[in-house]
Amino acid sequence: MQAEGQAMIDRQDLQQARLALGRKLAALRTSRGLIQQALARQVQTTRSTLAMVERGRQVVDRIFWLRCDALLVADGELLAAYDAYRHLQSEFNAQRAEAAQRARWGAVSEVVMTTSDVTARESGDGINRKPQNRSHDEQPETIPSSAARLLAHFRRQLLAPIPLKQTIDPTSLPEVRQRVAQMHSLYQRGNYADTVRALPDTIQQANLLISTCPEAHRNRAAALLAAANLAASKVAVKLGDPSLAWIAADRAARAAADQAEDAALVAAAAFSVGTALLAMPDRNDNAEDVVLSALDRLAQTPHQLGSRALSAQGALTLLAALVAARKDQPAAAERHLNGAHALANRLGTDRNDLWTGFGPTNVTIHRINIAARTDHPQLAIHLGEQLDTSSLPKALMSRRAQVHLDLAAAYACAPENDPAAVLHLLEAERIAPQTMRVHARTRHLIGDLLARERRAVTPGLRALADRAEITA
Structure with missing residues (x-):
């Protein structure tokens, strides 16, 4: 946890630290009468890499700095400066992670309903009372009674405690996978009623599958549980209950991170967490923290991103644009939209990996949505x-x-x-x-x-x- 009074570190602090580190190296090299080419050859790197380091554009690894320190007779000064930079970077990453965790867990006490809250609300005429913590776009009084009854049923089913005794027969991995895919298909086709009716049993089947399938298939079962909860989160947002959406998205995130170990699926869960937070009042900053932290984690993935991870990254980038537009930051929104456009071009076509629907067309759809929501109707019409x-x-x-x-x-x-x-x-x-x-x-x-x-x-x-x- 961050100590009381500890200053927050931002990206500019890191940039300044990199610049100072690079300048220190350049000054020592110059004082020894070496040109970049000569030092680069002696420390077994290229002149362009050395130039990038000296300009604060790159840091490279500790072995490089150990060699530079020895060759330039810096008496440990360079190595200490490098270690100090890495410590600062580590603190920055820790603070970002803590901020994202506060955005997720800090919402619990204020906006997430417990099962007893739902039961109390739905007793008597409680379903027709105005729920708390709704955004302007999700006013519950506009939902007709049929949709309100559907939402009430969904809350009861999704928040009900997991039965101590098994109430359903075990289902195989392929069968649960098919059911989860069907849930997402129903949602994406706009059939919310059938999605709500089928989701609770599907989630229960996925939970049961984790405890009954062979150990070798446990991660696949966890991934299906995460995917089922993603569908639940999406439909809860659509029905106007962001608190319920947050619960389902958080369940998806825990299943993906703790058991599935799937970076793309973790990113998709973060997208749903961010979407739920954005639908709540006064949670724009929390949504932004979750989204940007997830994008940072994807950027640090050591291997080449496949289409699933690219799609999740693209969906998160579009969500970042929506958050920026909601915060009245048009330049940031445009920057994120351009970033999503570049990712869509890398993907090359409109896909539906992880049920994101991400691709070039979806980027344009988000441009239209943002233009329509930010008082630029002519731009929306033109697009x-x-x-x-x-x-x-x-x-x-x-x-x-x-x-x-x-x-x-x-x-x-x-x-x-x-x-x-x-x-x-x-x-x-x-x-x-x-x-x-x-x-x-x-x-x-x-x-x-x-x-x-x-x-x-x-x-x-x-x-x-x-x-x-x-x-x-």
């Missing part, structure tokens, strides 16, 4: 006119619908464009009908359109509102 979603994997129906929801919001910024907004809402409903029952921002938009309705130019609006159980 939407150029977007072709045909290259997305077929399962990503809700992702396609989201584009139309964002474009509807962009068009609705000008009342004369209400007909275009309604057309996009109708298209989103055609693609993923259940979206209209759970997407709070869109439901508010429909209410606003109804308030200024001109039936002659928006003939489909009232029927759409009736189907979504929205009144003016």
